[in-house]
Amino acid sequence: MGATGGGDTLRRVLAATWTTADAATWWTRAHGDDDRNLLVAYFSMEFGVDERLPIYSGGLGVLAGDHLKGAADLGLPLVGVGLLYRGGYFEQGLDAEGGQTEHYVPIDPAARGLELEPVTVEIELPDRTITANVWRKDVRSVPLYLLECDWLTDALYGGDREHRLRQELLLGVGGVRALAALGVEATVFHMNEGHSAFLALERVRTLVENGAARDEAIEQVRRTTVFTTHTPVAAGNEVFSEKEVVRFVGDIAEDAGFDEDALLALGRFGDNGFGLTPFALRLSSHANGVSRLHGEVARDMWESLWPDRNGHAPPIGHVTNGVHLGTWIEPRLDALLRSARVRTGASPDEAGWNAVDGIDPAALWEVHAAARTRLAEVAGLDPSMLIIGFARRFATYKRAGLVFSDLERLLALPVQVVVGGKAHPQDADGKEVLQRVVELARSPETRGHVVFLENYDIGLAQTLIPGCDVWLNNPRRPLEASGTSGMKAAVNGVLNLSVLDGWWAEAYDSAYGWAIAGESDEADAEQLYRLLEHEVVPTYYGDRERWIGMMKASIRNLAPRFSIHRALIEYVDGYYLPAAPQR
Numbered sequence: 001m002g003a004t005g006g007g008d009t010l011r012r013v014l015a016a017t018w019t020t021a022d023a024a025t026w027w028t029r030a031h032g033d034d035d036r037n038l039l040v041a042y043f044s045m046e047f048g049v050d051e052r053l054p055i056y057s058g059g060l061g062v063l064a065g066d067h068l069k070g071a072a073d074l075g076l077p078l079v080g081v082g083l084l085y086r087g088g089y090f091e092q093g094l095d096a097e098g099g100q101t102e103h104y105v106p107i108d109p110a111a112r113g114l115e116l117e118p119v120t121v122e123i124e125l126p127d128r129t130i131t132a133n134v135w136r137k138d139v140r141s142v143p144l145y146l147l148e149c150d151w152l153t154d155a156l157y158g159g160d161r162e163h164r165l166r167q168e169l170l171l172g173v174g175g176v177r178a179l180a181a182l183g184v185e186a187t188v189f190h191m192n193e194g195h196s197a198f199l200a201l202e203r204v205r206t207l208v209e210n211g212a213a214r215d216e217a218i219e220q221v222r223r224t225t226v227f228t229t230h231t232p233v234a235a236g237n238e239v240f241s242e243k244e245v246v247r248f249v250g251d252i253a254e255d256a257g258f259d260e261d262a263l264l265a266l267g268r269f270g271d272n273g274f275g276l277t278p279f280a281l282r283l284s285s286h287a288n289g290v291s292r293l294h295g296e297v298a299r300d301m302w303e304s305l306w307p308d309r310n311g312h313a314p315p316i317g318h319v320t321n322g323v324h325l326g327t328w329i330e331p332r333l334d335a336l337l338r339s340a341r342v343r344t345g346a347s348p349d350e351a352g353w354n355a356v357d358g359i360d361p362a363a364l365w366e367v368h369a370a371a372r373t374r375l376a377e378v379a380g381l382d383p384s385m386l387i388i389g390f391a392r393r394f395a396t397y398k399r400a401g402l403v404f405s406d407l408e409r410l411l412a413l414p415v416q417v418v419v420g421g422k423a424h425p426q427d428a429d430g431k432e433v434l435q436r437v438v439e440l441a442r443s444p445e446t447r448g449h450v451v452f453l454e455n456y457d458i459g460l461a462q463t464l465i466p467g468c469d470v471w472l473n474n475p476r477r478p479l480e481a482s483g484t485s486g487m488k489a490a491v492n493g494v495l496n497l498s499v500l501d502g503w504w505a506e507a508y509d510s511a512y513g514w515a516i517a518g519e520s521d522e523a524d525a526e527q528l529y530r531l532l533e534h535e536v537v538p539t540y541y542g543d544r545e546r547w548i549g550m551m552k553a554s555i556r557n558l559a560p561r562f563s564i565h566r567a568l569i570e571y572v573d574g575y576y577l578p579a580a581p582q583r
Protein backbone atom coordinates (compact mmCIF):
# COMPACT_ATOMS: atom_id res chain seq x y z
CA MET A 1 0.00 0.00 0.00
CA GLY A 2 1.56 3.30 -1.01
CA ALA A 3 -1.47 5.19 -2.22
CA THR A 4 -1.15 8.89 -1.67
CA GLY A 5 -4.03 10.24 -3.72
CA GLY A 6 -3.98 13.09 -6.19
CA GLY A 7 -2.49 15.61 -3.79
CA ASP A 8 1.01 14.42 -4.59
CA THR A 9 2.11 16.80 -7.31
CA LEU A 10 0.44 19.70 -5.59
CA ARG A 11 2.26 18.72 -2.43
CA ARG A 12 5.64 18.75 -4.12
CA VAL A 13 4.98 22.16 -5.66
CA LEU A 14 3.89 23.55 -2.31
CA ALA A 15 6.94 22.13 -0.58
CA ALA A 16 9.13 23.83 -3.16
CA THR A 17 7.41 27.21 -2.88
CA TRP A 18 6.91 27.20 0.86
CA THR A 19 9.12 30.21 1.42
CA THR A 20 9.04 32.15 -1.81
CA ALA A 21 7.59 35.04 0.18
CA ASP A 22 10.99 35.44 1.87
CA ALA A 23 13.21 36.99 -0.77
CA ALA A 24 16.26 37.02 1.48
CA THR A 25 16.64 33.91 3.58
CA TRP A 26 16.38 33.90 7.35
CA TRP A 27 20.08 33.06 7.52
CA THR A 28 21.27 36.07 5.52
CA ARG A 29 18.92 38.39 7.38
CA ALA A 30 19.83 37.14 10.85
CA HIS A 31 23.45 36.14 10.41
CA GLY A 32 24.70 37.54 7.10
CA ASP A 33 27.24 39.76 8.85
CA ASP A 34 28.43 37.28 11.50
CA ASP A 35 32.11 36.77 12.04
CA ARG A 36 31.59 33.01 12.39
CA ASN A 37 32.54 30.74 9.56
CA LEU A 38 29.69 28.24 9.43
CA LEU A 39 29.27 25.29 7.13
CA VAL A 40 27.54 22.40 8.87
CA ALA A 41 28.06 18.79 7.78
CA TYR A 42 25.03 16.88 9.08
CA PHE A 43 25.69 13.12 9.28
CA SER A 44 22.89 10.59 9.60
CA MET A 45 22.48 6.86 9.00
CA GLU A 46 19.00 7.54 7.58
CA PHE A 47 17.46 10.32 5.51
CA GLY A 48 13.74 10.52 4.75
CA VAL A 49 13.72 13.25 2.13
CA ASP A 50 11.39 11.60 -0.32
CA GLU A 51 9.11 8.57 -0.05
CA ARG A 52 10.55 7.30 -3.33
CA LEU A 53 14.05 7.18 -1.83
CA PRO A 54 13.51 4.68 1.01
CA ILE A 55 16.76 5.14 2.94
CA TYR A 56 15.01 5.70 6.28
CA SER A 57 13.16 3.45 8.68
CA GLY A 58 11.20 5.83 10.86
CA GLY A 59 11.24 8.98 12.91
CA LEU A 60 15.03 9.44 12.98
CA GLY A 61 15.29 9.44 9.21
CA VAL A 62 12.20 11.54 8.59
CA LEU A 63 13.57 14.08 11.04
CA ALA A 64 16.89 14.14 9.17
CA GLY A 65 15.04 14.73 5.91
CA ASP A 66 13.00 17.53 7.47
CA HIS A 67 16.25 19.01 8.86
CA LEU A 68 17.64 19.32 5.32
CA LYS A 69 14.41 20.74 3.90
CA GLY A 70 14.18 23.28 6.72
CA ALA A 71 17.83 24.22 6.28
CA ALA A 72 17.10 24.90 2.60
CA ASP A 73 14.10 27.09 3.54
CA LEU A 74 16.18 29.09 6.00
CA GLY A 75 19.19 29.36 3.70
CA LEU A 76 21.47 27.66 6.24
CA PRO A 77 24.93 26.69 5.03
CA LEU A 78 24.56 22.94 5.54
CA VAL A 79 25.26 19.69 3.69
CA GLY A 80 23.96 16.22 4.52
CA VAL A 81 26.07 13.05 4.58
CA GLY A 82 24.55 9.57 4.58
CA LEU A 83 24.58 6.17 2.91
CA LEU A 84 22.82 5.00 -0.23
CA TYR A 85 21.40 1.55 0.49
CA ARG A 86 20.83 -0.01 -2.90
CA GLY A 87 18.07 -2.21 -1.51
CA GLY A 88 16.73 0.60 0.66
CA TYR A 89 14.62 -0.23 3.69
CA PHE A 90 12.22 -3.10 3.23
CA GLU A 91 8.73 -2.90 1.83
CA GLN A 92 6.39 -4.52 4.29
CA GLY A 93 3.90 -7.19 3.39
CA LEU A 94 1.84 -9.55 5.54
CA ASP A 95 1.59 -13.32 5.29
CA ALA A 96 -1.44 -15.51 5.91
CA GLU A 97 -0.75 -15.59 9.66
CA GLY A 98 -0.42 -11.81 9.88
CA GLY A 99 3.36 -11.96 10.12
CA GLN A 100 5.53 -9.30 8.53
CA THR A 101 7.25 -10.08 5.23
CA GLU A 102 10.18 -8.00 3.99
CA HIS A 103 11.02 -7.19 0.38
CA TYR A 104 13.99 -5.11 -0.62
CA VAL A 105 13.35 -3.28 -3.88
CA PRO A 106 16.49 -2.03 -5.63
CA ILE A 107 16.80 1.74 -5.89
CA ASP A 108 17.66 3.15 -9.29
CA PRO A 109 19.77 6.22 -8.40
CA ALA A 110 19.27 8.03 -11.71
CA ALA A 111 15.50 7.67 -11.51
CA ARG A 112 15.63 9.12 -8.00
CA GLY A 113 17.47 12.24 -9.11
CA LEU A 114 20.86 11.20 -7.76
CA GLU A 115 24.07 12.19 -9.51
CA LEU A 116 27.38 10.40 -9.28
CA GLU A 117 30.20 12.62 -8.02
CA PRO A 118 33.60 12.18 -9.66
CA VAL A 119 35.32 10.92 -6.50
CA THR A 120 35.69 7.60 -4.73
CA VAL A 121 36.49 6.95 -1.10
CA GLU A 122 38.61 4.15 0.32
CA ILE A 123 38.85 2.71 3.80
CA GLU A 124 41.30 -0.08 4.45
CA LEU A 125 39.98 -2.64 6.89
CA PRO A 126 41.92 -5.66 8.12
CA ASP A 127 40.10 -8.14 5.92
CA ARG A 128 38.92 -6.02 3.05
CA THR A 129 39.11 -2.51 1.60
CA ILE A 130 35.90 -0.52 1.29
CA THR A 131 35.73 1.43 -1.96
CA ALA A 132 32.71 3.68 -2.15
CA ASN A 133 31.04 5.89 -4.71
CA VAL A 134 29.56 9.22 -3.71
CA TRP A 135 26.13 10.19 -4.96
CA ARG A 136 24.58 13.59 -4.64
CA LYS A 137 20.95 14.49 -4.18
CA ASP A 138 20.01 18.14 -3.95
CA VAL A 139 17.33 19.06 -1.47
CA ARG A 140 16.97 22.41 -3.18
CA SER A 141 19.98 24.46 -1.99
CA VAL A 142 21.19 21.72 0.38
CA PRO A 143 23.31 18.93 -1.10
CA LEU A 144 22.96 15.47 0.39
CA TYR A 145 26.00 13.22 -0.24
CA LEU A 146 25.32 9.50 -0.10
CA LEU A 147 28.12 6.94 0.01
CA GLU A 148 27.61 3.60 -1.64
CA CYS A 149 29.59 0.38 -1.87
CA ASP A 150 27.81 -2.59 -3.43
CA TRP A 151 28.69 -5.31 -0.92
CA LEU A 152 28.33 -3.04 2.11
CA THR A 153 25.42 -0.66 1.57
CA ASP A 154 23.05 -3.38 0.46
CA ALA A 155 20.22 -2.57 2.85
CA LEU A 156 19.38 -0.35 5.83
CA TYR A 157 19.61 -2.39 9.06
CA GLY A 158 20.31 -5.67 7.32
CA GLY A 159 23.23 -7.95 8.16
CA ASP A 160 25.10 -8.81 11.35
CA ARG A 161 26.99 -6.69 13.87
CA GLU A 162 30.20 -6.61 11.84
CA HIS A 163 28.28 -5.52 8.79
CA ARG A 164 26.73 -2.69 10.80
CA LEU A 165 30.10 -1.64 12.19
CA ARG A 166 31.56 -1.50 8.68
CA GLN A 167 28.58 0.55 7.48
CA GLU A 168 29.10 2.95 10.35
CA LEU A 169 32.79 3.26 9.54
CA LEU A 170 31.83 4.05 5.97
CA LEU A 171 29.41 6.73 7.13
CA GLY A 172 31.72 8.38 9.66
CA VAL A 173 35.22 7.85 8.29
CA GLY A 174 34.17 7.63 4.65
CA GLY A 175 31.91 10.66 4.98
CA VAL A 176 34.77 12.85 6.22
CA ARG A 177 36.99 11.57 3.40
CA ALA A 178 34.25 12.20 0.84
CA LEU A 179 33.83 15.82 1.93
CA ALA A 180 37.60 16.34 1.70
CA ALA A 181 37.71 14.77 -1.76
CA LEU A 182 34.81 16.98 -2.87
CA GLY A 183 36.45 20.12 -1.48
CA VAL A 184 33.57 20.77 0.94
CA GLU A 185 35.18 22.63 3.84
CA ALA A 186 32.74 21.93 6.64
CA THR A 187 33.51 23.75 9.89
CA VAL A 188 30.94 22.13 12.18
CA PHE A 189 30.10 18.42 12.21
CA HIS A 190 26.70 17.36 13.49
CA MET A 191 26.30 13.69 14.40
CA ASN A 192 22.60 12.87 14.22
CA GLU A 193 22.66 9.88 16.60
CA GLY A 194 25.77 7.82 17.41
CA HIS A 195 25.88 5.83 14.16
CA SER A 196 28.16 8.42 12.56
CA ALA A 197 30.43 8.90 15.60
CA PHE A 198 33.56 7.54 13.90
CA LEU A 199 33.68 10.81 12.00
CA ALA A 200 35.26 12.37 15.08
CA LEU A 201 38.04 9.78 15.12
CA GLU A 202 38.77 10.35 11.45
CA ARG A 203 38.95 14.10 12.00
CA VAL A 204 41.43 13.60 14.85
CA ARG A 205 43.44 11.30 12.61
CA THR A 206 43.56 13.91 9.84
CA LEU A 207 44.71 16.64 12.20
CA VAL A 208 47.39 14.37 13.68
CA GLU A 209 48.55 13.40 10.20
CA ASN A 210 48.95 17.10 9.49
CA GLY A 211 51.17 17.59 12.51
CA ALA A 212 48.84 18.38 15.42
CA ALA A 213 49.47 16.79 18.80
CA ARG A 214 46.77 14.25 19.58
CA ASP A 215 45.23 16.05 22.56
CA GLU A 216 45.15 19.34 20.69
CA ALA A 217 43.44 17.57 17.81
CA ILE A 218 40.87 16.06 20.17
CA GLU A 219 40.11 19.49 21.62
CA GLN A 220 39.69 21.02 18.20
CA VAL A 221 37.36 18.23 17.11
CA ARG A 222 35.32 18.43 20.30
CA ARG A 223 34.89 22.21 19.98
CA THR A 224 33.46 21.86 16.50
CA THR A 225 31.30 18.76 16.95
CA VAL A 226 27.59 18.68 17.79
CA PHE A 227 26.00 15.41 18.89
CA THR A 228 22.28 14.71 19.15
CA THR A 229 21.22 11.67 21.13
CA HIS A 230 17.79 10.37 20.13
CA THR A 231 16.65 7.70 22.53
CA PRO A 232 17.02 6.32 26.04
CA VAL A 233 16.06 2.86 24.71
CA ALA A 234 19.00 0.45 24.98
CA ALA A 235 18.64 -0.96 21.46
CA GLY A 236 18.96 2.55 20.07
CA ASN A 237 22.28 3.20 21.78
CA GLU A 238 24.52 0.96 19.81
CA VAL A 239 27.16 -1.13 21.58
CA PHE A 240 29.88 -3.24 19.94
CA SER A 241 32.15 -5.78 21.54
CA GLU A 242 35.62 -4.46 22.34
CA LYS A 243 37.09 -7.19 20.19
CA GLU A 244 35.15 -6.06 17.12
CA VAL A 245 36.13 -2.47 17.69
CA VAL A 246 39.82 -3.27 18.07
CA ARG A 247 39.73 -5.38 14.95
CA PHE A 248 37.99 -2.90 12.68
CA VAL A 249 38.82 0.49 14.17
CA GLY A 250 42.24 -0.22 15.70
CA ASP A 251 44.34 0.88 12.72
CA ILE A 252 42.52 4.18 12.17
CA ALA A 253 42.70 4.85 15.90
CA GLU A 254 46.42 4.10 15.95
CA ASP A 255 47.00 6.63 13.18
CA ALA A 256 45.04 9.12 15.28
CA GLY A 257 47.37 8.47 18.23
CA PHE A 258 45.25 6.05 20.28
CA ASP A 259 46.55 2.69 21.39
CA GLU A 260 44.05 -0.08 22.08
CA ASP A 261 43.37 0.94 25.67
CA ALA A 262 42.91 4.59 24.79
CA LEU A 263 40.50 3.70 21.98
CA LEU A 264 38.42 1.40 24.16
CA ALA A 265 38.32 3.94 26.97
CA LEU A 266 36.51 6.35 24.62
CA GLY A 267 33.55 4.00 24.25
CA ARG A 268 33.44 2.49 27.72
CA PHE A 269 30.37 2.84 29.90
CA GLY A 270 30.09 0.46 32.81
CA ASP A 271 31.23 -2.90 31.57
CA ASN A 272 29.09 -2.82 28.51
CA GLY A 273 31.59 -3.02 25.68
CA PHE A 274 32.08 -0.09 23.33
CA GLY A 275 29.10 2.27 23.16
CA LEU A 276 28.69 4.74 20.34
CA THR A 277 26.73 7.16 22.52
CA PRO A 278 29.44 7.53 25.21
CA PHE A 279 32.02 7.65 22.41
CA ALA A 280 30.12 10.48 20.70
CA LEU A 281 29.58 12.33 23.98
CA ARG A 282 33.31 12.18 24.80
CA LEU A 283 34.22 13.59 21.41
CA SER A 284 31.74 16.48 21.21
CA SER A 285 31.45 19.65 23.30
CA HIS A 286 27.90 20.35 22.18
CA ALA A 287 25.30 17.69 22.92
CA ASN A 288 21.54 17.62 23.14
CA GLY A 289 18.47 15.49 23.62
CA VAL A 290 15.36 15.96 21.49
CA SER A 291 12.74 17.28 23.95
CA ARG A 292 12.86 19.02 27.31
CA LEU A 293 12.02 15.79 29.14
CA HIS A 294 14.48 13.76 27.08
CA GLY A 295 17.21 16.30 27.88
CA GLU A 296 16.65 15.53 31.59
CA VAL A 297 16.54 11.80 30.97
CA ALA A 298 19.76 11.93 28.93
CA ARG A 299 21.57 13.96 31.60
CA ASP A 300 20.62 11.35 34.22
CA MET A 301 21.49 8.48 31.96
CA TRP A 302 24.96 9.67 31.04
CA GLU A 303 25.99 11.76 34.05
CA SER A 304 28.70 9.34 35.17
CA LEU A 305 30.66 10.31 32.06
CA TRP A 306 31.41 13.60 33.81
CA PRO A 307 32.64 12.59 37.28
CA ASP A 308 34.16 16.02 38.04
CA ARG A 309 31.09 18.17 37.61
CA ASN A 310 31.13 19.62 41.13
CA GLY A 311 27.37 19.60 41.26
CA HIS A 312 26.87 21.05 37.79
CA ALA A 313 24.51 19.32 35.41
CA PRO A 314 26.12 17.28 32.63
CA PRO A 315 26.58 19.34 29.47
CA ILE A 316 23.63 17.93 27.55
CA GLY A 317 20.95 20.40 26.55
CA HIS A 318 17.84 19.88 24.49
CA VAL A 319 16.36 20.98 21.20
CA THR A 320 12.84 19.68 20.82
CA ASN A 321 12.35 18.19 17.36
CA GLY A 322 10.13 19.83 14.80
CA VAL A 323 8.52 18.88 11.49
CA HIS A 324 8.78 20.44 8.03
CA LEU A 325 5.42 22.16 7.61
CA GLY A 326 5.78 22.31 3.83
CA THR A 327 5.92 18.51 3.80
CA TRP A 328 3.40 17.73 6.49
CA ILE A 329 0.55 20.25 6.26
CA GLU A 330 -2.02 18.71 3.97
CA PRO A 331 -2.18 20.66 0.66
CA ARG A 332 -5.83 21.73 0.89
CA LEU A 333 -5.36 22.90 4.45
CA ASP A 334 -2.27 24.76 3.35
CA ALA A 335 -4.31 26.54 0.69
CA LEU A 336 -6.97 27.44 3.28
CA LEU A 337 -4.32 28.82 5.66
CA ARG A 338 -2.86 30.94 2.89
CA SER A 339 -6.24 32.28 1.86
CA ALA A 340 -6.82 33.25 5.51
CA ARG A 341 -3.49 35.10 5.43
CA VAL A 342 -1.87 32.90 8.02
CA ARG A 343 1.83 33.72 7.87
CA THR A 344 3.38 30.32 7.49
CA GLY A 345 6.79 31.56 6.27
CA ALA A 346 10.29 30.56 7.15
CA SER A 347 10.80 32.04 10.59
CA PRO A 348 8.65 30.65 13.37
CA ASP A 349 6.50 33.71 13.78
CA GLU A 350 3.91 32.82 16.40
CA ALA A 351 1.85 35.99 15.87
CA GLY A 352 1.59 35.16 12.18
CA TRP A 353 -0.47 32.10 13.10
CA ASN A 354 -3.12 34.03 15.06
CA ALA A 355 -5.07 34.46 11.84
CA VAL A 356 -6.07 30.78 12.21
CA ASP A 357 -8.69 32.08 14.66
CA GLY A 358 -10.46 33.92 11.87
CA ILE A 359 -10.91 30.87 9.62
CA ASP A 360 -14.51 29.93 8.95
CA PRO A 361 -15.16 26.78 11.02
CA ALA A 362 -17.22 25.25 8.23
CA ALA A 363 -14.38 25.74 5.76
CA LEU A 364 -11.88 24.10 8.11
CA TRP A 365 -14.24 21.19 8.72
CA GLU A 366 -14.77 20.75 4.99
CA VAL A 367 -11.03 20.57 4.32
CA HIS A 368 -10.61 18.07 7.14
CA ALA A 369 -13.57 16.00 5.96
CA ALA A 370 -11.99 15.75 2.51
CA ALA A 371 -8.78 14.40 4.06
CA ARG A 372 -10.79 11.97 6.16
CA THR A 373 -12.76 10.78 3.13
CA ARG A 374 -9.54 10.13 1.23
CA LEU A 375 -8.17 8.07 4.11
CA ALA A 376 -11.47 6.23 4.46
CA GLU A 377 -11.25 5.24 0.79
CA VAL A 378 -7.68 4.00 1.11
CA ALA A 379 -8.36 2.11 4.35
CA GLY A 380 -11.90 0.89 3.79
CA LEU A 381 -13.30 2.91 6.68
CA ASP A 382 -16.57 4.73 7.28
CA PRO A 383 -15.93 8.48 6.78
CA SER A 384 -18.77 9.40 9.12
CA MET A 385 -17.31 7.64 12.16
CA LEU A 386 -14.51 9.10 14.27
CA ILE A 387 -11.08 7.85 13.17
CA ILE A 388 -8.25 7.26 15.62
CA GLY A 389 -4.80 6.85 14.08
CA PHE A 390 -1.81 4.99 15.48
CA ALA A 391 1.18 4.52 13.19
CA ARG A 392 4.89 4.35 13.96
CA ARG A 393 7.65 1.74 14.15
CA PHE A 394 6.60 -1.37 16.07
CA ALA A 395 9.04 -0.99 18.93
CA THR A 396 7.59 -2.63 22.04
CA TYR A 397 7.90 0.48 24.23
CA LYS A 398 5.38 2.18 21.95
CA ARG A 399 2.70 -0.29 23.11
CA ALA A 400 0.71 -0.66 19.90
CA GLY A 401 -1.54 -3.15 21.69
CA LEU A 402 -2.61 -0.91 24.56
CA VAL A 403 -5.77 0.45 22.93
CA PHE A 404 -6.87 -3.14 22.28
CA SER A 405 -6.25 -4.38 25.82
CA ASP A 406 -9.99 -4.32 26.60
CA LEU A 407 -11.46 -5.05 23.20
CA GLU A 408 -15.06 -5.14 24.35
CA ARG A 409 -14.77 -1.68 25.83
CA LEU A 410 -13.19 -0.33 22.65
CA LEU A 411 -15.72 -1.94 20.33
CA ALA A 412 -18.59 -0.47 22.34
CA LEU A 413 -17.52 2.99 21.17
CA PRO A 414 -18.38 4.62 17.83
CA VAL A 415 -14.74 4.82 16.81
CA GLN A 416 -12.48 3.25 14.19
CA VAL A 417 -8.79 2.61 14.78
CA VAL A 418 -6.35 2.62 11.90
CA VAL A 419 -2.90 1.19 12.62
CA GLY A 420 0.30 1.11 10.58
CA GLY A 421 4.01 0.60 11.03
CA LYS A 422 6.95 -1.66 10.36
CA ALA A 423 8.86 -3.76 12.88
CA HIS A 424 12.66 -3.67 12.71
CA PRO A 425 13.75 -6.75 10.72
CA GLN A 426 15.69 -8.08 13.72
CA ASP A 427 13.17 -7.18 16.43
CA ALA A 428 11.35 -10.44 17.22
CA ASP A 429 9.29 -8.86 20.02
CA GLY A 430 8.17 -5.97 17.83
CA LYS A 431 7.18 -8.43 15.12
CA GLU A 432 5.11 -10.40 17.56
CA VAL A 433 3.15 -7.33 18.66
CA LEU A 434 2.61 -6.46 15.00
CA GLN A 435 1.29 -9.92 14.24
CA ARG A 436 -1.15 -9.76 17.14
CA VAL A 437 -2.50 -6.42 15.94
CA VAL A 438 -2.86 -7.69 12.37
CA GLU A 439 -4.68 -10.82 13.57
CA LEU A 440 -7.01 -8.64 15.55
CA ALA A 441 -7.66 -6.34 12.59
CA ARG A 442 -8.46 -9.39 10.45
CA SER A 443 -10.82 -11.02 12.93
CA PRO A 444 -14.56 -10.72 12.17
CA GLU A 445 -15.10 -9.35 15.65
CA THR A 446 -13.38 -6.05 14.90
CA ARG A 447 -14.79 -5.61 11.39
CA GLY A 448 -15.56 -1.96 10.74
CA HIS A 449 -13.56 -0.87 13.76
CA VAL A 450 -9.92 -1.82 13.28
CA VAL A 451 -7.81 -1.63 10.13
CA PHE A 452 -4.12 -2.30 9.60
CA LEU A 453 -2.44 -0.46 6.71
CA GLU A 454 0.64 -2.16 5.28
CA ASN A 455 3.95 -0.55 4.49
CA TYR A 456 3.80 2.65 6.49
CA ASP A 457 6.12 5.20 4.90
CA ILE A 458 6.27 8.94 4.25
CA GLY A 459 3.76 8.74 1.41
CA LEU A 460 1.24 6.78 3.46
CA ALA A 461 1.83 9.03 6.48
CA GLN A 462 0.88 12.06 4.38
CA THR A 463 -2.52 10.51 3.70
CA LEU A 464 -3.01 8.74 7.00
CA ILE A 465 -2.18 11.43 9.53
CA PRO A 466 -4.31 14.35 8.24
CA GLY A 467 -7.21 11.98 7.56
CA CYS A 468 -7.57 10.99 11.23
CA ASP A 469 -9.58 12.90 13.81
CA VAL A 470 -7.48 11.82 16.77
CA TRP A 471 -3.81 10.81 16.87
CA LEU A 472 -2.98 8.32 19.58
CA ASN A 473 0.46 7.85 21.10
CA ASN A 474 0.94 5.75 24.21
CA PRO A 475 4.61 4.95 24.79
CA ARG A 476 6.00 3.74 28.07
CA ARG A 477 7.19 6.94 29.72
CA PRO A 478 9.92 8.27 29.45
CA LEU A 479 11.09 6.14 26.53
CA GLU A 480 9.65 8.27 23.71
CA ALA A 481 12.44 10.82 23.43
CA SER A 482 10.40 13.16 21.27
CA GLY A 483 7.95 11.60 18.83
CA THR A 484 7.21 13.60 15.72
CA SER A 485 4.09 12.04 14.21
CA GLY A 486 1.99 13.80 16.86
CA MET A 487 3.42 17.11 15.64
CA LYS A 488 2.42 16.23 12.07
CA ALA A 489 -1.08 15.53 13.38
CA ALA A 490 -1.26 18.70 15.47
CA VAL A 491 -0.37 21.02 12.59
CA ASN A 492 -3.22 19.47 10.59
CA GLY A 493 -5.77 20.01 13.34
CA VAL A 494 -5.77 16.31 14.24
CA LEU A 495 -6.13 16.26 18.02
CA ASN A 496 -3.51 14.43 20.07
CA LEU A 497 -4.44 11.88 22.72
CA SER A 498 -1.07 10.97 24.16
CA VAL A 499 1.04 9.95 27.06
CA LEU A 500 2.84 12.92 28.63
CA ASP A 501 6.14 11.85 27.19
CA GLY A 502 8.56 13.38 24.68
CA TRP A 503 7.25 16.48 22.92
CA TRP A 504 3.72 16.13 24.36
CA ALA A 505 5.02 16.60 27.91
CA GLU A 506 5.87 20.18 26.95
CA ALA A 507 3.14 20.77 24.37
CA TYR A 508 -0.02 19.42 26.02
CA ASP A 509 -2.85 21.79 26.83
CA SER A 510 -6.48 20.84 27.36
CA ALA A 511 -7.39 23.54 24.80
CA TYR A 512 -6.27 21.22 22.00
CA GLY A 513 -5.76 17.67 23.22
CA TRP A 514 -5.80 15.02 25.94
CA ALA A 515 -3.13 13.60 28.21
CA ILE A 516 -2.43 10.15 29.61
CA ALA A 517 -0.19 10.18 32.68
CA GLY A 518 2.21 7.44 31.64
CA GLU A 519 2.32 5.27 34.76
CA SER A 520 1.64 1.57 34.24
CA ASP A 521 0.08 -0.38 31.39
CA GLU A 522 -3.10 -0.90 33.42
CA ALA A 523 -3.46 2.68 34.61
CA ASP A 524 -2.70 4.09 31.18
CA ALA A 525 -5.21 1.81 29.46
CA GLU A 526 -7.87 2.77 32.00
CA GLN A 527 -7.19 6.46 31.47
CA LEU A 528 -7.19 6.03 27.70
CA TYR A 529 -10.63 4.36 27.73
CA ARG A 530 -12.03 6.92 30.14
CA LEU A 531 -10.86 9.78 27.97
CA LEU A 532 -12.37 8.16 24.89
CA GLU A 533 -15.68 7.50 26.65
CA HIS A 534 -16.07 10.75 28.55
CA GLU A 535 -14.22 13.37 26.51
CA VAL A 536 -13.31 12.41 22.97
CA VAL A 537 -16.49 10.66 21.80
CA PRO A 538 -18.99 13.05 23.47
CA THR A 539 -17.19 16.13 22.14
CA TYR A 540 -16.80 14.75 18.63
CA TYR A 541 -20.43 13.74 18.21
CA GLY A 542 -22.06 16.22 20.59
CA ASP A 543 -20.16 19.49 20.40
CA ARG A 544 -18.70 19.90 16.93
CA GLU A 545 -18.17 23.61 17.52
CA ARG A 546 -15.86 22.93 20.43
CA TRP A 547 -14.06 20.24 18.43
CA ILE A 548 -13.34 22.63 15.58
CA GLY A 549 -12.21 25.23 18.11
CA MET A 550 -9.73 22.68 19.45
CA MET A 551 -8.52 21.96 15.91
CA LYS A 552 -7.84 25.66 15.41
CA ALA A 553 -6.09 25.95 18.76
CA SER A 554 -3.92 22.97 17.82
CA ILE A 555 -2.83 24.50 14.52
CA ARG A 556 -2.37 28.03 15.85
CA ASN A 557 -0.36 27.08 18.94
CA LEU A 558 1.58 24.07 17.77
CA ALA A 559 2.52 24.78 14.14
CA PRO A 560 4.97 27.58 14.91
CA ARG A 561 6.34 25.85 18.03
CA PHE A 562 6.91 22.46 16.47
CA SER A 563 8.06 23.58 13.06
CA ILE A 564 11.51 22.31 12.06
CA HIS A 565 12.37 25.98 11.48
CA ARG A 566 12.09 26.69 15.20
CA ALA A 567 14.29 23.68 15.96
CA LEU A 568 16.88 24.70 13.35
CA ILE A 569 17.09 28.23 14.70
CA GLU A 570 17.72 26.78 18.17
CA TYR A 571 20.48 24.61 16.70
CA VAL A 572 22.02 27.65 15.00
CA ASP A 573 21.94 29.86 18.08
CA GLY A 574 22.73 27.28 20.74
CA TYR A 575 24.94 24.77 18.94
CA TYR A 576 26.13 25.55 15.42
CA LEU A 577 27.34 29.12 15.94
CA PRO A 578 29.02 28.37 19.29
CA ALA A 579 30.79 25.46 17.57
CA ALA A 580 31.86 27.45 14.51
CA PRO A 581 35.34 28.96 14.29
CA GLN A 582 35.94 32.70 13.80
CA ARG A 583 36.35 33.82 10.23
Ligand SMILES: *Cc1c(COP(=O)(O)O)cnc(C)c1O
Residues within 6 Å of the ligand: 057, 058, 059, 060, 062, 391, 392, 393, 456, 457, 458, 461, 473, 482, 483, 484, 485, 486, 488
Ligand atom coordinates in the same frame (compact mmCIF):
# COMPACT_ATOMS: atom_id res chain seq x y z
C1 LIG B 1 6.92 10.85 11.38
C2 LIG B 1 7.16 9.46 11.00
C3 LIG B 1 7.63 8.54 11.96
C4 LIG B 1 7.87 8.93 13.39
O1 LIG B 1 6.70 8.71 14.15
P1 LIG B 1 6.78 8.73 15.75
O2 LIG B 1 5.39 8.96 16.18
O3 LIG B 1 7.68 9.84 16.12
O4 LIG B 1 7.31 7.43 16.16
C5 LIG B 1 7.84 7.24 11.56
N1 LIG B 1 7.62 6.84 10.29
C6 LIG B 1 7.16 7.69 9.34
C7 LIG B 1 6.93 7.19 7.97
C8 LIG B 1 6.92 9.03 9.67
O5 LIG B 1 6.48 9.86 8.73
